[in-house]
Amino acid sequence: MQAGPIDTMVATNQVAAAQTQTPEQSVAATDAFGLGFEDLLKIVLTQLTYQDPLKPMENFEFVSQLAQFSQIQQAQETNNALQTLVTAQASSQAASLLGKTVDVGSGTAALSGEVVAVTFGQAGPTVTIETGENQTISNLPLSAIMQIRESS
Incomplete structure (x- = not known):
């Protein structure tokens, strides 16, 4: 049939x-x-x-x-x-972090800095922070951020 x-x-x-x-x-x-x-x-x-x-x-x-x-x-x-x-x-x-102060884990110590840029890539968004010593750290994944504070 x-x-x-x-x-x-x-x-x-x-x-x-x-x-x-x-x-x-x-x-x-x-x-x-x-x-x-x-x-x-x-x-x-x-x-x-x-x-x-x-x-x-x-x-x-x-x-x-x-x-x-x-x-x-x-x-x-x-x-x-x-x-x-x-x-x-x-x-x-990630975009809402612009201008905020964040703490990022770095081995046994934590770095603190203000988020100055957000980059959107294939692996997801990353942030760039500027520390109090004018050191710029780029390509930090959101998962590396331990604490978020309002900038003073």
Whole structure:
């Protein structure tokens, strides 16, 4: 038994929907599962094409597989959105440190200085501080900051 017109239409719509994914979403799905969403849909279409005519896939089973693939895609999109949110929050936090006095751990001692610059790079935001002795220390990650105070 071959796939009926409704099954073919659903599968075609799913492939068309998969082709509208952004490259970032496709890369994220590939990185997480080794297969992209389009690859998963191709597997389902291949399964429909070569299924045993005497034992066709139940409609319920087919819809269940499509729902699982959809959930994977939604989880990837949620993960991407959360990562964007975390990055934006770190950038905002770093920018709010401008003009503040911070203490940074340096071995057994702590250095104190005013945040004079914030740099946004691939690894996340970093700060540049200027100590009371006019020493400039650059590229300090936010995780190195132990204490934040208002500048006097």
